[in-house]
């Protein structure tokens with residue numbers, strides 16, 4: 001065989017791998033590697049970690065030097081040399097020595113292009129400023145480190161992999177960092193509710209996260225660079241890093257007339273061959289086929305680049321090697337958290353109209369009784385009929401990589417959810433659970449496919465249909481920390497004795513904290529002939545989807561910065577007391593940490609403080625709510641390196657009883673005096689809302705208000721002539737009420753009812769029914785009944801009669817309205 005001459009453009013991930021494989025296959029080949037930069041084979045993925053100081057020595061990023069590589073592989077390595085053109089006819093390239101300016105030609109038998117992807121710099125005014133920096137290689141990293149040395153503030157533009165890693169690195173160096181992202185979420189390839197968990201983490205670690213914001217101009221200023229943003233605000237910072245993505249470097253390929261794919265990458269076949277049979281291309285510069293969607297895609301990751309490089313070299317040196325597409329398996333560290341994903345996302349499934357079902361589970365990363373476990377939020381996407389695994393995403397402080405990798409293999413192998421449930425995975429308490437996260441997700445998905453579990457998702461919980469009713473089967477303590485509006489609370493343990501509260505004509509939307517108790521509740525209800533569905537992933541998933549926790553940030557200890565002016569303003573530092581008790585609630589999930597805190601507070605005196613540590617990210621949103629509702633003081637809330645969260649709470653006077661959640665019951669009362677439709681609607685909307693928030697609600701109907709509760713049909717009761725006349729003149733029940741204003745002889749009322757119907761707003765009769773279902777007490781004033789001649793028989797079912805004393809007793813020290 002004649003000696004083959006292989007030229008390679010690019011000497012990092014794809015280029016260096018291709019060269020090494022080529023040498024292993026052919027000891028005689030002449031292999032020349034051109035690299036524009038000063039280094040080959042450096043660890044570009046490690047760059048952010050040197051900026052942040054985790055990788056202390058710069059040399060560690062240099063996996064090898066040209067000299068070492070040449071000695072080992074007998075390559076001809078030409079650094080600081082750029083290939084500037086390709087003559088496909090002559091099978092030659094023109095290379096330019098960037099140090100001397102010398103240009104020369106080099107012929108080839110085969111050429112591999114691995115030029116990578118270049119950071120995108122859109123045409124924003126001022127972007128050409130050299131201090132708007134990007135990060136791609138070691139010189140970029142050195143420039144950033146030099147520039148930020150001693151600086152206090154920075155902005156990172158773009159919340160993708162690199163933006164997130166750089167933002168964390170800067171913050172780790174003590175630089176107050178603002179992260180600006182155009183989309184409503186960071187980590188674009190992930191689904192929004194999964195990314196929402198990162199928003200909380202970023203804010204907790206002090207990142208000023210600005211979503212749905214773009215930079216419209218960069219202005220040089222004396223203090224640094226001023227960023228003008230789409231919301232009109234100005235942000236002046238010492239350093240600016242642009243990380244809004246990369247685009248394939250295709251100039252060489254385009255100039256050489258090679259085919260470019262529809263997504264803008266070099267088009268290659270499954271042998272990594274371009275449209276020229278002597279030229280191969282690999283890495284970030286090429287367009288691949290998405291393994292699941294079968295669509296062309298740009299997926300710039302190091303793993304695919306390395307595998308493609310090996311395949312290109314194989315094919316050049318006579319082996320028939322096929323690249324079997326890219327599934328986008330990736331992971332990113334965001335402070336204590338990691339987000340990992342593989343295969344199809346829900347947003348991609350929607351975009352491409354691919355049929356899918358999804359489930360969420362929130363198990364612990366390893367046996368929760370063994371120290372150091374953390375919850376993992378795991379989302380599995382699968383074919384709703386065959387159960388074929390299509391994708392997964394996971395967020396957590398530990399064990400995300402292992403779970404995503406297992407699913408990545410399952411997707412590759414074309415396995416289904418039953419296979420996941422059957423996987424035998426390594427287990428001992430420090431590492432996992434006997435039912436691993438993967439098995440667990442498999443069980444849940446399998447139940448959905450088999451029809452053993454009917455599930456619903458958060459969109460249905462936010463807007464239930466008319467015949468659906470939300471039931472929260474968590475315990476009172478959990479409900480006290482928040483629930484889904486409109487939900488009625490019947491704890492799982494009390495379900496069997498409350499079956500009479502369920503009607504066969506309705507469908508019940510059941511939820512618990514993470515999904516398991518909801519499933520058990522559904523099994524009980526279904527076997528009693530009651531129609532129901534369980535919220536996949538429970539209230540935790542509801543909180544993620546509605547992003548109710550994302551605004552939470554650490555309670556600041558030190559000075560904060562007014563980022564819009566660049567000036568620093570000291571924040572008032574809360575007085576922090578030394579804790580008298582330290583509570584370890586790690587490994588417990590809601591309401592575990594709160595219950596531990598509650599009993600700990602009972603054992604300390606007013607004015608004393610407790611420090612509690614939890615590994616549950618949900619604790620971060622629970623603890624301020626709990627302190628607020630119990631009257632205790634949250635002095636400090638901060639993340640702890642390694643994946644936990646620490647809160648310092650002071651027991652307050654008057655918050656004595658607050659050491660128990662909802663010390664006594666929270667009550668809400670309302671006097672309903674009017675029989676105007678609009679006022680009645682307001683009364684019942686508020687009552688239902690209060691009931692769903694765990695309040696014990698009483699509506700007290702006096703005078704005209706009693707008419708709201710009258711039956712619509714005539715009831716034969718004995719009345720004197722005045723009572724009869726009164727009875728005839730007053731409206732009979734919810735349907736007969738008029739508006740307080742603009743009634744216009746009933747026209748205004750008809751109009752408003754039409755609008756309510758169109759907007760799917762419940763009618764007054766429906767609101768009354770749901771109030772009764774929610775346990776709202778409807779009490780009519782006996783004295784008013786007597787005055788107006790209304791008899792008990794004329795009222796709808798389920799009404800109590802009472803006097804003022806009973807009503808006052810209900811108010812206690814609680815809220816009271818008068819409508």
Ligand code: FAD
Nearest residue numbers: 010012013014036045082083115116283284300301302305
């Ligand atoms: P590169 O590795 O970028 O190599 C291309 C090289 O070609 C460059 O050095 C360039 O100078 C050279 N070149 C270009 N044109 C010419 C020319 N005409 N002549 C000579 N030389 C030329 N991926 C992950 O999977 N996980 C991660 O955690 C991760 N982290 C990352 C962090 C950072 C900061 C960056 C920048 C990237 C990260 N990536 C990560 C992406 C990963 O590094 C790339 O997917 C991978 O390096 C692509 O390999 P490549 O060979 O296509 O391109």
